Amino acid sequence: MGTSGGSGPLASSVLLPSVNSTISGHPSRSIIVLADSLSLDVVAGGIENDSERAMLKKLGRLEGHGYYFGKPLLSCQVAHRLAN
Numbered sequence: 001m002g003t004s005g006g007s008g009p010l011a012s013s014v015l016l017p018s019v020n021s022t023i024s025g026h027p028s029r030s031i032i033v034l035a036d037s038l039s040l041d042v043v044a045g046g047i048e049n050d051s052e053r054a055m056l057k058k059l060g061r062l063e064g065h066g067y068y069f070g071k072p073l074l075s076c077q078v079a080h081r082l083a084n
Helices: 027-037 050-059 075-083
Strands: 011-017 041-044
Touching: 027 041, 027 050
Parallel strands: 011 041
Antiparallel strands: none
8 A cells, every 4th residue: 555654545545436437537647646646556446347447557557446346245245255
């Protein structure tokens, strides 16, 4: 994670709210540059297809979540998947 000095993952991350709303206007690139200058990680939300994942990869090193990677799970479902 970044080195902002805060505690917990949100204290050292910048969250892109939704890939769908940010990629088309390209403010994502500015957010990534700003986060890099502050040594913060970037987490992108709303990744729903391969073209959105590819666009984010092209913009730089990012972490992300969305239906492309899987639907939300209950904690017991996560435990089951990790065990298998």
